[in-house]
Amino acid sequence: MSSVLSSATVSLALRPYLKANERIDFNDQGIPEHRLSNYTEGMQANINFLENREWCQYYFDTHHRVETFRSRWLMATGSWDGKVVVDIGCGPGNVYATVGGHPKALIGVDISPRALKMAAGIGYTPLLADAHDLPLADGCADIVVLNATLHHCDDMARVLAEAARLVKPGGILLTDQDPQRSAWKFRGLGLWLRQIRFPFYRLMHSVHYLPRKYRIARRATEIHNREPGDGLDIGFYYQVLEPLGFIVEVHPHNHDLGAEVLQGEYGRGSERLRLSQWLSGIDVESAAAAQSMICIATCLG
Template sequence: MSTPAAAYISPDYLKMARWKDNILSFPIQNSSHSLIANSYYFGHPVWARNYLAVVHRDQKFQERWFAVTGSWQDKIVVDIGCAPGNVYASLRDRVGVPKLLLGVDVSRGGLAIAQELGYVPILADAQKLPLKSGFADLVVLNAALHHCDDMPRMLAEAARLVRPGGLLVTDQDLQQTMWCNNWIAHAIWNLRLPIYRFLKRGGHTTGEEQHWCQATEVHHMPGDGVTETFFREILEPMGFEVNLYPHNLNVGAEVLQSERGKQAWNVGLAQRLSGRDPDSVEGALVMLCVAKKDLAIPCVTT
């Protein structure tokens, strides 16, 4: 198998590996509507390029992520749910050149774009990764968990890859408590779609794009999302020290001092109408998880 990823493929998956369009590909055994939507939306030749150009590319994102991950120079990094490569595209001027940058996604078109940025692409289901355990210095999932049907399984699979002393970072998944889960919140949530469509907001420029964009976000609505318990119950038994930082999108490195940043005025107004205080910890839009694996945990590369 002629790829830098070969040394990290689990022996159980070697016979399943196939090359297609210069991308190492593994069978997707349990497809779903959301998986198909993610494959289509993030592989669309126009939508994916637009997504790469504007999403997760702002200065606060860069400051926050560099403060958390530090240098990637000469490290083995795995970006799960990498889409067209937004995380490294945003950070590469700060973090340096990894020894190996693996990008895992279900979208062949998205992976082809990520490959242009230096990713070694792997098409695979994030809920059942074809990779060995305990080899990665850094595993990242940015705005990825809520796109997956089985969030606990995706998180556990990602954590499995981290070596002792390594780091797992997830960010930009909706915090479950961000909304009061009532009819007002759901009404406001549904009302935003025609408004976004009228404004031609990114991801909503046409009816077709909006349909597929929404279909990708399985766990991104009132009453759903990530919680402190979710992260701790999965990661702590696997030997991770877990630090959690609820935040809004306009906060940089100061997130590590538990600064949350201010909620956007329109989101804050919607929250107040639903009964949630946007200035509370519970009202923070998303949650950042920084989990370090204990050095004492044995490294089993299977």
């Protein structure tokens, strides 16, 4: 890929999907920017993490790049061929690199120029913008996705509603990999175990493959996934999306499962997680113990 993107090419690809009279500028790498009026601490943490070249590449190479993820997503959305897809919080492009296909348009939204440049290299039309206030038009997309994105945003409900605005009637909004609050409500001995074991595991990870600075920077991006009990409840999706005209289904799951998640399978968390949950009084075999949730919402128009 050229080190400088073609502004004319990007503008031509993006223009049909923007709000009327929306102003978009281009930076010196040819990435279109919707000017942000305010950079919050959380936004800056996400920028700091993804602007590190090695960390951004490591994240791209290792996260959400497995067949179980692909099968789960394709079961939820169907093929992306010929569709207009908007990926909010796309990072360096992990989702499309895994799911694949031949979309009519593939717009990747993020606030990291480095991540967007990497995403452009695998087929995204990049857009630097705030997920809380997007310059894209109402009903512009067949599929809108947010993978491991909501809990990195300051106002999760606002971001989800803004994503929903982009979905055309009959289209699909898909979110995945955000923490289910009930799985992380550690208390008593379970909380104590996590507190004494986590520093050890972080140290071991830093010795073997992850620098300590990486883990600190990554944790700073986890706005709603830092403390026991952080995360989202199943009801959150219904409360936000049903009033906007969506049919909503939510499936809790652990991260080792593919398409079977949509048939009600939960999978199995790590033994460390299950032990902490059991000591916290959480039923480890229940849906409430599943690490995260996939939400599939269909727009009725």
